[in-house]
Amino acid sequence: MTKIHPSAIVEDGAEVGEGAIVGPFCHVGPKVVLGEGVELKSHVVVAGETRVGARTVIFPFASIGHQAQDLKYRGERATLEIGSDCILREGVTMNAGTEGGGGRTVVGDRCAFLANSHVGHDCILGSNIVLSNNVMIAGHVSVGDNVIMGGGAAVIQFTRVGAHAFVGGLAGLENDLIPFGMVMGNRARLSGLNLVGLKRRNFPREQIHALRAAYKELFESDDGTLHDRARTVKAANPDVPLVQQVADFILEAGDRRMCTPRAAND
Structure with a gap:
């Protein structure tokens, strides 16, 4: 009633x-x-x-x-x-x-x-x-499914936040965040994959391993541009939806900047 x-x-x-x-x-x-x-x-x-x-x-x-x-x-x-x-x-x-x-x-x-x-x-x-x-x-701003943002975090206008990502408390996010990514700091920098979230949502172990390998290729390699590396990992993992999702997110970004790990000398 x-x-x-x-x-x-x-x-x-x-x-x-x-x-x-x-x-x-x-x-x-x-x-x-x-x-x-x-x-x-x-x-x-x-x-x-x-x-x-x-x-x-x-x-x-x-x-x-x-x-x-x-x-x-x-x-x-x-x-x-x-x-x-x-x-x-x-x-x-x-x-x-x-x-x-x-x-x-x-x-x-x-x-x-x-x-x-x-x-x-x-x-x-x-x-x-x-x-x-x-x-x-x-x-x-667009935010995918199953995203968690910690207290006091801020996201600047027009930013894309991929599904299953984690934004740490007090982070200031001004660049696009890949699906399954985790960021910390102000300004926010990519600090790895949201492995806790991946495990909690019962993604297959073999897909998580493939995603971790793709992450290293994308963000720890100096070969070509980020878009070049995204095309490479996409072609190498045709049957891994997690990798496909991340690669597509990067390729769809156009000229938008992506959140990347902090350089060693930063």
């Missing part, structure tokens, strides 16, 4: 799904859609054309769906889509898109956004992502 606290404001036009709970002092805008079983704990504001997936829980003082923090925004139509079974803890902020970025911000399913984390306009996030406390993602 849907429950709306007497002190909450749900504007005419908003859609509240079966079994949803809108707690004390929440404000739900007229173009918002709350899926089945969504819970707004209290003092939550959901604005704009925002759709929240089933069973997602949003904690106090979260600000969801307001206009982009972009000085070029001129009031154009923009949306925010949040998947099912997500957790948005206290003070989380998520902005809708802009015309220049496709007009939509998208978050997948089963994601956890810890206190005071931020998702900027026009970001496209996959599923099973964890943003720890105070993580800041600027506009136009």
Whole structure:
């Protein structure tokens, strides 16, 4: 049964799904859609054309769906889509898109956004992502599935973060991060593969070994450019999906810079 606290404001036009709970002092805008079983704990504001997936829980003082923090925004139509079974803890902020970025911000399913984390306009996030406390993602960032970001990490606009990557706490990421990669530091540098994540997700041992060998070829060899080495490891590992995924990510980068290991003399 849907429950709306007497002190909450749900504007005419908003859609509240079966079994949803809108707690004390929440404000739900007229173009918002709350899926089945969504819970707004209290003092939550959901604005704009925002759709929240089933069973997602949003904690106090979260600000969801307001206009982009972009000085070029001129009031154009923009949306925010949040998947099912997500957790948005206290003070989380998520902005809708802009015309220049496709007009939509998208978050997948089963994601956890810890206190005071931020998702900027026009970001496209996959599923099973964890943003720890105070993580800041600027506009136009894409993040693959199963990514974890440590507390206080920051990602600059237009950056791509590959699936299963790990961003260490307080890292400042300004270049693209390969799938399965791990970065540390400010500015962030590639520090190896996310082997813990690979093992936890039960990837086959032989594929992990092949990925480690490909990583050495990509980032510890001086033969040709990084794109040349990506083509080499891709051709040498046609039946290893993990290697193919990393090689394709690099080859699709175009002129974008990749996050690489710190040089010995840095």
